[in-house]
Amino acid sequence: MKATISDSLEESKYKKVTDLNPEEEIAPGSALCAGCGGLEGMRLAMKVLGENTLTCNAAGCFTLISVYPFTPLKGSWLYTTMSGPVPAAQGVRDALDIRMQKHGLPKAEDLQVIVVAGDGSTNDMGLSPTSAAIHRNLDFIYFCYDNEAYGNTGFQHSGASPLGSYTMTSPNTPEHPAGSEQTKKDLFGIWMAHNPPYLATVSPREPIDLSNKFKKAKGMKGPRLFICLSPCPTGWGFDPKDTHLIAKLAVDTGIFPIKEFVDGKVIHTKRPRKRLPVEKYLERQKRFQHLFAPKRRDDIIAQIQSNVDAYWEQYDE
Amino acid sequence: MLRIRLHGRGGQGIKTASQILGTAAHLAGYQAQDFPLYGAERRGAPIAAYARFSKNIVLERGPIAQPDIVLIGDETLLSDPMAAVTQGTDASTLIFINSRHTSHDLKQHYQLESLPVQLDISELCQKYIQKPMILSTALAAVGARLMGRIDLHHLLQAIREELGQGRLGPEKIAANLKLAEEVFQKAPSFDLEFSESDAGFSASRLVTLERRPPVDSAPLIFATGNMALRKTGNWRTHRPVINYEECNGCAICYARCPEGDIRMDTNDKPVIDYDHCKGCLICATECPKHAIEILREVESWN
Numbered sequence: 001m002k003a004t005i006s007d008s009l010e011e012s013k014y015k016k017v018t019d020l021n022p023e024e025e026i027a028p029g030s031a032l033c034a035g036c037g038g039l040e041g042m043r044l045a046m047k048v049l050g051e052n053t054l055t056c057n058a059a060g061c062f063t064l065i066s067v068y069p070f071t072p073l074k075g076s077w078l079y080t081t082m083s084g085p086v087p088a089a090q091g092v093r094d095a096l097d098i099r100m101q102k103h104g105l106p107k108a109e110d111l112q113v114i115v116v117a118g119d120g121s122t123n124d125m126g127l128s129p130t131s132a133a134i135h136r137n138l139d140f141i142y143f144c145y146d147n148e149a150y151g152n153t154g155f156q157h158s159g160a161s162p163l164g165s166y167t168m169t170s171p172n173t174p175e176h177p178a179g180s181e182q183t184k185k186d187l188f189g190i191w192m193a194h195n196p197p198y199l200a201t202v203s204p205r206e207p208i209d210l211s212n213k214f215k216k217a218k219g220m221k222g223p224r225l226f227i228c229l230s231p232c233p234t235g236w237g238f239d240p241k242d243t244h245l246i247a248k249l250a251v252d253t254g255i256f257p258i259k260e261f262v263d264g265k266v267i268h269t270k271r272p273r274k275r276l277p278v279e280k281y282l283e284r285q286k287r288f289q290h291l292f293a294p295k296r297r298d299d300i301i302a303q304i305q306s307n308v309d310a311y312w313e314q315y316d317e
Numbered sequence: 318m319l320r321i322r323l324h325g326r327g328g329q330g331i332k333t334a335s336q337i338l339g340t341a342a343h344l345a346g347y348q349a350q351d352f353p354l355y356g357a358e359r360r361g362a363p364i365a366a367y368a369r370f371s372k373n374i375v376l377e378r379g380p381i382a383q384p385d386i387v388l389i390g391d392e393t394l395l396s397d398p399m400a401a402v403t404q405g406t407d408a409s410t411l412i413f414i415n416s417r418h419t420s421h422d423l424k425q426h427y428q429l430e431s432l433p434v435q436l437d438i439s440e441l442c443q444k445y446i447q448k449p450m451i452l453s454t455a456l457a458a459v460g461a462r463l464m465g466r467i468d469l470h471h472l473l474q475a476i477r478e479e480l481g482q483g484r485l486g487p488e489k490i491a492a493n494l495k496l497a498e499e500v501f502q503k504a505p506s507f508d509l510e511f512s513e514s515d516a517g518f519s520a521s522r523l524v525t526l527e528r529r530p531p532v533d534s535a536p537l538i539f540a541t542g543n544m545a546l547r548k549t550g551n552w553r554t555h556r557p558v559i560n561y562e563e564c565n566g567c568a569i570c571y572a573r574c575p576e577g578d579i580r581m582d583t584n585d586k587p588v589i590d591y592d593h594c595k596g597c598l599i600c601a602t603e604c605p606k607h608a609i610e611i612l613r614e615v616e617s618w619n
Contacts, residue, residue: 017572018585024577028593029547032575033359035597040575051541064359068536072544166484207572233597234328234360240597244573286484293486 014211021047027072031064035240037247038062038145038230040204042116045143045226048214051075054092054111058085058126060118061152062145075111083125085115086133089140112141112218119146122227123159123185134194134223141217142225147232148184155235159185162255163307164300165287167235172290178300179290183307191225192261198224200260200269204231205247209269213260229256237286249281254308268315275312278305318371319511320381321460324402325390326552328360330453333479334390335366337457341475342370345467350375361552361595363400368460371511385509386411388460390438390452392418393614395427397551403429411507413459415439415452434463436504445496446489450554454480454493458500465506472497545593549576553596556612559587563608570600570609 014020025046032039038061046053051074057065059082071077080088093113099105117126122144130142149167150156157167162184166172170180191199198217202210210228217224231246233239238246250256251270255278258270279301282288291297321338325331332353339351347370355364367381383405392414394400406412412433414423420435438455442448454476461467473494480490559570566585578590579600589600601609 017568018581020572022581024580026577027542027545028576028578028590029544029549030576031356031359031362031547031549034361034552034595035599036575040573043575043577044572066538066544067547069538069540070544070547071538071540072542074541077538204573204575240360241599241602243575243597243599244603289484 012215014208014215017207020044020207020211021050023047025049025051025074026065027074029070030072031067032061033232033234033240035233035243036061036230037204037232037243038118038147038228039065040243041145041202041210041228041230042143044204044207044210045202045214045228046073048211049112049114049141049218052111053114054078054096055114055116056080056085056088056092058082058115058117058121059152060121060145060150061147062116062118063152065116082117082121083129085117085121086126086129086138086140086142089113089115090133090136090138093139113139115140115142117142117144118151118158119144119148119160119187120150120158122146123187127159127190130191131194134191134196134225137222139221140223141214142223144187144225144227145230146187146227147230147235149232149235151232151235157182160187162304164282164291164304166290167287177290177297179287187227188259188261192266194223195264196225196261197222198260198262200225201227201229201256201258203229203247203251203256203258203270205244205251206258206270209258213269216262235287237289238284242284246281246284249276249284252276253278253281254312255281255304257311266315275308278308318369318373318375318377319386319464319466319509320384321368321370321386321388321464322381322384323366323368323388323390323456323460324394324400325364325452325456326360326394326554327355327362327364328450329390330451331364331366331390331456333453333483334388334456334460335368337453337472337475337479338368338460339370340478341457341461341467341472342368342464344471344474347371347466348373348375350377354380361549363394363397363551370464370466381405384410386460386463387413388456388463389414390456391450391554392416393551393554399551403427406430411463411509413463413504415456434459434505436500438500441496441499441503445492445499454497455500458497459504462501462504462506463509465508469498469501472501548592549595550592553591553594553614555596555598556591556614557589557594557596557598557601558610558612559589560608560610561586563606564604565606565608567605569603569605573599573603575599 026043053075055077148160157170161180164178166179172179200213231243254275259268335351339349342349351368353366369375394402408431414433415438417437420432439449461472571579578594579587
């Protein structure tokens with residue numbers, strides 16, 4: 001039985017960019033920064049998920065997706081506090097279910113409930129309600145656009161800010177030469193420990209991989225969770241035209257593993273054949289420039305490299 | 318009091334320019350006030366910054382409606398009614414425009430009341446700091462020079478203080494100082510009169526809001542996908558232009574545009590929606606055939 005399902009999935013897989021849904025599900029005109037990597041990720045995801053959706057959007061950069069009285073979405077949108085998108089999703093899911101069961105709402109009018117939240121909301125303020133919702137097996141899709149800091153308020157440190165990065169609240173100083181001294185929270189690991197039916201990381205640079213993962217998740221029930229690395233020209237300090245280059249380097253250096261967790265197994269869907277040194281990724285961003293000038297901090301760069309190597313050693317064949 | 322209004326786009330250093338000007342005027346012995354004003358929008362969206370200088374205490378607050386000097390860092394804003402860069406100006410207002418065009422051409426093209434001051438500071442920024450649209454230092458230098466009340470050494474000290482707080486290394490600060498010096502020498506100087514009175518300000522009447530139920534007061538939107546009514550094409554400083562002779566229709570640009578501003582037409586060729594394209598130039602960078610050219614927006618009326 002299982003074989004048939006995966007066979008049919010195989011047939012309808014996205015193979016090239018021209019297979020993407022030509023309809024844009026997010027209208028242009030939003031107030032997000034030019035070159036936003038998170039918007040590209042959400043745009044590609046919504047192309048798969050379509051308009052029969054209800055998006056619960058946590059406060060964050062994507063507050064600017066909709067600016068009253070305008071919305072770019074064809075589906076419904078509910079704006080919440082930073083810790084509130086998942087409780088909101090539970091509420092609207094329950095409301096839809098009750099209306100279908102007791103008040104004659106036709107099944108055809110059911111909506112896919114989606115949570116859209118940044119890394120601050122996801123890793124910090126909203127983590128506990130999300131844990132509870134996964135535990136309760138809430139039927140929803142979670143899209144976390146991860147730009148590794150509180151971007152909307154001026155780029156303050158979040159649980160997702162990586163080791164060695166400068167943020168407004170983790171500046172590099174003589175006492176703290178690395179900038180951020182914490183390593184990025186392993187959100188994938190935290191969520192994986194809840195054993196959800198589907199969990200994946202995606203990159204806007206890999207539209208085919210991203211689309212296939214959302215397509216797979218769309219056909220499933222229960223909590224389906226996504227972490228999208230979202231290169232941020234404004235906060236990370238690179239030219240907006242290089243968003244995809246930075247996203248590519250994050251994958252090629254092994255810093256951002258592209259993977260999925262399904263049926264109790266972690267599979268790397270875009271494994272870098274030979275990993276580039278991490279500095280190829282770091283040196284192109286202003287938030288890491290203190291690791292290179294005025295004095296090169298080989299110790300910190302080596303620590304970042306060894307963290308990446310240690311990750312991949314777990315999955316050596 | 319002397320009132321200066323600065324216009325540019327998010328990411329061009331307009332706020333920093335106003336801070337440098339404020340600090341320079343303070344060092345030169347003036348009471349100074351400087352602050353930016355922008356909405357929720359981001360890098361690329363029009364922003365304004367304000368500065369007030371006086372020998373006496375500056376009690377006036379809020380945006381400047383009738384400036385003595387307007388510094389326009391980004392010429393594309395002149396074509397954008399929403400940016401309102403000439404609002405509250407008259408024939409006596411000194412308007413500076415960062416442009417390659419001559420003062421006469423600018424006056425005619427944008428139908429200005431008086432001849433603007435023109436200097437291509439982008440060219441000088443390119444020369445010294447290799448970033449034509451990072452205008453903080455250059456625009457502050459123009460402002461300081463136009464006022465005619467700030468000496469070069471005060472300006473340079475202000476630049477050291479303001480840029481020293483950021484993440485610029487000593488080499489970049491040195492390059493900014495050289496840039497400021499050349500701009501200061503090239504820009505004309507005026508001895509503007511300081512009006513010593515505050516504009517006739519009186520407190521606005523307090524408005525008490527009526528209590529309404531949440532359904533009335535919550536911002537509800539019943540339209541779908543109406544965001545496209547907001548045109549973000551005016552964010553662009555550079556325009557991507559597809560060379561259809563080179564384009565092989567691979568659709569990479571379409572896939573990579575975060576805004577969804579590129580669609581494939583019936584001949585499988587990409588078409589750019591210039592009403593909304595914010596000019597991130599990802600398409601031009603990612604095009605495998607290098608078939609997308611980049612043009613500076615303001616050159617389009619040559």
